[in-house]
Amino acid sequence: MTDLAPPSERPRRLALPRPLILGGTILLLSIAVATFPTVFAPYEPDAFDYNALLQGPSMAHPMGTDNFGRDVLSRVIHAYTIDMQIAIFATIFPFFFGTIIGALVGYAGGIAETLFGRVVDAVITFPFLVLVIAIVSVLGPGLVNMYIAIGVVGWVFYARITAAEIKVQKRLDYADAGRAMGYTHMRIIFRHLLPNAITPAVVYWMTDMALAILLGSSLGYLGLGAQPPAAEWGVQIADGKNFMATAWWISVFPGVAIVLTGLGFSLTGDGLAELLRTKR
Template sequence: MTTTAPTTTGVPRARSRRRVKPTLALGLVLLVPFVLAALAPRLLAPYSPTDFDYSAILQAPSAKHPFGTDNFGRDVLSRVIHGTRVDMQIAVFTTLFPFVFGSLLGALTGFVGRWADAVVGRVADLVVVFPFLVLVIAIVAVLGPGLTNMYIAVSAVGWVAYWRLVRGEVVAHKQTEYAQAARVLGFSPTRVLLRHILPNAITPAIVYLMTDMSLGILLGASLGYLGLGAQPPTPEWGVMVADGKNFMVTAWWISGFPGLALTLAGVTFSLIGDGLADALRPRS
């Protein structure tokens, strides 16, 4: 009697599916220094980010001040490091609240449908009529400058994108066989939605969340540049770029290094978002 050797073709394929995507791995590696700087800025920064030193005004990058000093003699490297905590906080809070609210609302309206979907849809249409940045600036201008009011303004506008993503996925998934089987088994509508449909429908919103974090950092920097976000002397990258705009010819490093940090942070979150999209994309 002859026996056939068990095939092992499925094993490498399963392993390859679990392999981390290069873009995701690169994004996570680049994220590490930002996380370290945000968690322990005082351990990494060589100087205080707010103390003035009038004997070291507008010094070029050197061994003592690797990123130079600004027009008040403050060490730019220390301000960039401490600004990482503020900008990472902006990245999280400008996306977390819209993500949670928009996803839950999209799951509810997509699952229930009827009048709830129509009412929320009209509100979403009203919000997207106005340009996103213009509406955020208008709300912040009414509430007053500051990070808290910026988070409120972004949350009031940014939930629409997550609502649309999750609603569309829930509408599609509630017609699938596994959702219908859950109903046949007698599960409650709440369990069908939260335990069966939402975990499968939330993936596009999670991918968009990571990309939206890079946009949140740029938005916080833009509002800080306009004087509507973080307020001086808080070390925030957008505020630092604004502080150095009058010294671009004589002291480019005041705006140059915070701008470089902004660019690198945006690229980092974009890489993570692209990597997650590749890793979570369904395969035939």
């Protein structure tokens, strides 16, 4: 049976965009560190050394030590595991649930689209971070409650993006052909429309994972995310806030890790968007 997808041009060999190469390299290294932290870390993240309190960067401790004598480099490396988990677990539900809801709403239109618009208006009225903090404050601190809070709010943005794309796709000839051939609405939506409409949501997902790391670190800093003594970048920055004048390295190096990892996700998202635009 002939596929209903729009005809595509003959494949061309395309050079990968530089942002995708650079961002992908950063992400691959981040994933490797997050998966095998003990291979890269010279010490255990919670190993106390009271003979090495607040020591600056040195050969023994390239990123110095904190107020408990813990090696900052080892804690930054082990924090990759938690923060990369935050990037995935905080966004995976919003991505899938929001994409499905957006596909259904965009295809149905009418009352469903009107009601969804009201939900979107209610969510975007308040700053995203404020809503998440409010929900976490009610549920209690911790990573699981943080994931729930982000999921409750974050799916709306994916749904809005997908609904807009589905509205465009359902007007094309191949969608009309599917309806004329008697295909069910579910088959038209999920087998034909959604594969052609999901690209913007995937690109947004990459950027959203960077924002999730930043949000998770912010909540960790506020005591609402990962809890001490966990090796997490936000917790580390909070641990060093009282020592900025004398031991700046406790907070600065976790901050650099946040920026670098977020840059990896952002560049990958930009590279994917550029690659997909070129293929079109």
